[in-house]
Amino acid sequence: MNQAMQALRTLQKELYGYNYAIALIDTDEATVAPTEGTEGRGTALEILSAEVYRRIAGEELPRLLAEAEAGELTEQQAAEVRELRRANAQYSKVPAQEYTAAKRLFNQSRAAWFKAKAANDFSIFAPYLQQCVEVRRRWAGYFAPEKDVYDTWLDEYQPGLTMAECDRFFAALRSAIVPLLHRIQTEGQAPKADFLLGDWPLDKQQQLSDYVMQVMGLTREHCVLGEAEHPFTQQLYDEDVRITTHYHREDMTSSLYSVIHEGGHALYERGVSPRLRYTVLAEGNCIGIHESQSRLFENFVGRSRGFVQFLWPKLRELFPRQLEGVSGEEFYRAVNRVEPGLIRTEADEVCYALHVMVRYELEKLLLHGELEVKDLPAAWNRLYKEYLGVEVPDDARGVLQDIHWSQGDFGYFPGYALGTAYAAQMVQQMQHQFDFDSCCAAGDLQPICDYLTQHLWQYGKEKTADELIAANCGGSFDPMVFTRYLEEKYSEIYRL
């Protein structure tokens, strides 16, 4: 390894250390920390992020990158150089002071979001959201003044992704989903689902989480489950991944599918090759691909007839009273009922993309300066009425439901819908190779994990998003695989 590359490895290991601390502080805040520690935490985040900034935006990095590139590089080394160069190209244009101040802002903003949601009061959050929008607009100007602001942030979460591509993608989805939803609502035989709303003791729900993690192969020695207002996954090391859920006493399926969703993220992070440790490549690829894994496990595995049938004896054992007189088939149909609702994370597979589209349209407007934060709740409610036909009763179940914008994550949401569509193609690929459905039905997810490790997980950020999508989606991305899947699955469930 040439000397510059060695120096780059040292620098990446240092980045690992600071990012570990920052990630743990964020995770702690969302799961354990007392609510009034925001000030001290913000100071710590500023100081730690200054170290990150110094390394990715300083003058040493471009010099080392140029030196390293002058020598022979392995494929992995070339990928490290690529990722470091990308980060340097962007963040060296942001003033140091703004970089660290943003870390504190997002932390304060998250705390304000949390309080605003609990109090159902958008006004607590609005001034922080305003600042988050301003920071992201200003930074897009630093990164690429010639480019559309929103395109810059799409690219940040998935290199190469553009509004033009998103527009085409969402149009394709809409043209299939809207008529399907209409047929379901007008011609379909709605499954019985009233038994899902009930009283589901928390200790039994916790036991169900334990069981599901065990079935997924998420050993507690490497992956722990916490609780958070908004479930998420955080990787600290390939052998140390944290997932979270949120228990609702009245609806057990909410946490069940959160655990499977976050479990999908965690499996991906656990599958990143140890050879990438302490490099910038040692994490899951772009947001779309990351969400493809969570959505694959949540829906293509977790909501499949086979897997639900597999879970059924355990569900009956844990909830004998609540599930009395219900059959496994009825439960399968109930967790797949289609019902336009208020909450994205609780949405069924048919409606889910419509929730994403609302956010996509709104964050475009915010970043383009075409919608003011004060007008956001009304705009949100209007789009929910238009896209999903529902009246939003309050902001807690409306514009305040998701954490993303509070931490400056604009351009993240499309990845959920794209990831779901990637997942459909990945499942199709797997079905050509082995009996995917039987694995689900047997609760034997090892062949699925083995396949995904081999084709996707191990690479982390070593291969580009485009390379991984091409390799895993049968050559190229085709959202129609997903919409055909929806049509087939839901025609059967709804007897269309």
Added chain:
Amino acid sequence: MNQAMQALRTLQKELYGYNYAIALIDTDEATVAPTEGTEGRGTALEILSAEVYRRIAGEELPRLLAEAEAGELTEQQAAEVRELRRANAQYSKVPAQEYTAAKRLFNQSRAAWFKAKAANDFSIFAPYLQQCVEVRRRWAGYFAPEKDVYDTWLDEYQPGLTMAECDRFFAALRSAIVPLLHRIQTEGQAPKADFLLGDWPLDKQQQLSDYVMQVMGLTREHCVLGEAEHPFTQQLYDEDVRITTHYHREDMTSSLYSVIHEGGHALYERGVSPRLRYTVLAEGNCIGIHESQSRLFENFVGRSRGFVQFLWPKLRELFPRQLEGVSGEEFYRAVNRVEPGLIRTEADEVCYALHVMVRYELEKLLLHGELEVKDLPAAWNRLYKEYLGVEVPDDARGVLQDIHWSQGDFGYFPGYALGTAYAAQMVQQMQHQFDFDSCCAAGDLQPICDYLTQHLWQYGKEKTADELIAANCGGSFDPMVFTRYLEEKYSEIYRL
């Protein structure tokens, strides 16, 4: 403020940030983290501690300190300079590489201790403990080659403390405690205590923790309770303190008194003045004084007749079946029964110091190179027989019970006994000022907290340990106040 002092404030704020991260990583490991994340965590700790080292051991600090001292300093600024100079004087003599490697070692060693204790297998821990002893012996040589190794580490945890003082202190305790214990065992009327061993549901114990924290004035917005193998307190900011407990299903009093003990530490940290924020003074003073606060609340408040009577209705409400037919007075006598046992943290007030003396003797031998790690379990068991008259059945309940040595904390233990004796004098002082006993009986701890804030807590490390001890212990330290308290309290309970 002069320029050098301003630069020192910046440096201290940076230290705050790195130490925040390190403390959170340690806390996370002890409470939440999966067990197999040791490797990644060690790397992060190495990188973060390198930043701490660079600031406290680098060449810039002594230059700034000299410049700052050349100008006018406030009392607080002079204290900051004193503490920074002390740290610099010591750590500048330790090679950078050794400093960061020790951080990783203590982390690995703690993980090994945890596994060894769970497996009741000292051999898992022994090689790490060996290295911890070696590091501390070597560093004492760096710090002060002319000084006794163990004196150096006593001084580290409490500036000015020496073996000579500890020897005198423990001799004084022994001369009072040994005959008192003998009288209790031969002439005393032992309280009924069999009802304490039973089946205490964890959810009720958790509710008791909530109640006790509320009575102590530890608001959840500023102080959260976690669970750990070995309970501890960690301060991250004066408004963000973490305490932990360990629930034992068969004995509710273990967690009850852990919560009160750690709650005492937490109250102290919460009481440090906000004007000290982001300086090296913004934490509780030396170990002896810190433990004086935990032991004061645990014993002088928590095991007082008044406070136990105050708790009684809540205890009866939470545990009606377990406490059926028991009176509040019987419960008071039961939680004050004297019984030489195996576990320090469960020890009664009379025997407690004997547990500390075992550790004091052994760590002296270890640091003096007069006892090998391989011979430690046998030496432990021999001293437990000699000092407490008990046979140690296994290492989990013997030499592996405490976490301290696994993280290199040699010289810490005497602080528990010293702190208890300081607490006795502090309580005596309070009794001269207001009706301490009535506060305990009313569950109104505010006057106690107000007094301690005014006389002790607010100062953090601004005043020296000696100043605070003199001011709070009636002019000078006198262990006989503690032994007279024991004689009086236990003569009454045991009807001697």
